[in-house]
Amino acid sequence: MVSNHPGRSLTDIPVVLVEGPYLVRSAIYDKKKKVLHLTGDEEDARTITVFGPKNLCSITWNGQKAPVESHNGNMYVVSTEGPGEFELPSLGRWKWADSLPEIQEGYKVNYKAWVGELRS
């Protein structure tokens, strides 16, 4: 994106600035549709601030449109949803083998059971 201000030679740096989330993973700008797609992680629903191209039609967060609370030039304040609900599956029935007989009470050392070290 090259600046279209006459007399200014500033070339855009292909980044956006995002303030607020626990983690921002990616940013993709769909120039044709003027949509900025952000992905990341968040602990709670919150508003975040985005500095990006000034004529965006919308911003998405993890694929969902993030409602714009305010828009001032290249600064957008948008609402993001928190993490979705999910249920952990129950993990069972467990099978196991006790691999530490040595720590059992009543374990007796039988030296004959151990093979001597043959080489160092």
Add this chain to the structure above:
Amino acid sequence: MTLAKEIGLYIIIRPGPYVNAEANAGGFPLWLTTGEYGELRNSDERYTEAWTPYWEEISGIIKPHLITNGGNVIIFQIENELNGQWEDIDDRILYPPIADYMQLLQDSARESGIDVPLAHNAPNMNGFSWSRDFSNATGNVDVVGLDSYPSCWSCNISECTGTNGEYVPYQTIEYYTYFTIQSPTQPNFMPEFQGGSYNPWGGPEGGCPTDIGVDFANLFYRDLIYQRVSAISLYMLFGGTNWGHSACPVVASSYDYSSPVSEDRSLWDKFYETKLLSLFTRVAHDLTHTNRVGNGTMYTGNKAITTAELRNPETGAAFYVVRHATSSSNTRETFRLDVDTSEGQLTVPQFGNHITINGHQAKILVTDFTFGDKTLLYSTAEVLSYAIIDGKEVLALWLPEGESGEFMIKGDPRAKVLRVADDSSVSVHQRNDGFAISYTQTSGMSMIQLGDGARILLLDRETAYRFWVPSLDNDPMVPENNTSRFYGIQSSREEPN
């Protein structure tokens, strides 16, 4: 390698053949350890015959991913933490069993088409091995760095006293002098710098994050820049889990390492603190080529503070790294800093309240820092990042809440301050060709709007923690659009020494 390229990362690849890494047999196959191949890690023919097929195979796998072939592997490391080039260091008497081994590995890699810089990581400052600046002897690599864990690589600190001496929390180690002897024409490079510590058997539950947490990241990584280090790889940034029998018996299953990304992949404040510095170094282009033109306590009126002045000889931009003169100190100190700028010598801040170093902290303060069309003549707040969006600059600075900052912008007559969010604690000092602003950092993020559309963001630490600069493509060199610059590395392989 392919996955790293997709997500926009370069790679320093370290195929060994011995890697240590608290891995089972240090990465060796167990059949190698029977004694039939000699002592290993030397020029013994039996060992050479054993590693050659692996080395040729792995080099073949890596070759198409080299940056020279359009990939993302920038450096290929030979062996790991192997001193022993010298029988006698002072008289430069070679020790052929190890020197020849290092040379054999390099020759084989080159024959397999590895044409990126070959590197090595010294385990300590005692070996003076493998550097083209130190000698013309057999075994030298293109760039040799130094590994260091000043707060110990293990939760059992007695493991480190041999290398580091007696343990003192937050005490830094001096490398600058060593680098001037060992590798003066090469980057000051830390192939492994402490990202945390491993937890050995019998170690404390949850590891030992106390002395190696947020404050450690803030102080020690800036102290490296104080010493003109320009390449740092953290060991570990993410440790994870030693699945199966991948670990050697010194550690158990957890390789959490108290690193910035935890074993369960969660982020904690040490990650965010590390990010503050790495966002800065990503945009501080002039930091890649500096001389350290001075260091000491004479830069401020406060003898408890020492400063290193790093200056880019081409652009004149400078970076003043300030910290406690006694590195382990955690006192609260205030001071003004004497700087040399394109407008002469100044003592900053000029108008507002003093610079603060509070606790185990350091700061990197810039002069003549360019961003877009503008120049920060100086700033007593740290630069976080900047972007150019729709042809206009957005600059982000950060300070701990309650501390005072001052910056001056020059070079643009249209840069008048239009609006300052809420803030009675902000004073504007307008000039003909710019302005200065002095302020006290409030909680959150405030914005200063300039007449030409540029914006300056002032963030406190907690807000800066949640500030991100994602790139819109997967080029790891964002925002630099030039091809990669490696001072002294790429060309040194071609030039005879």
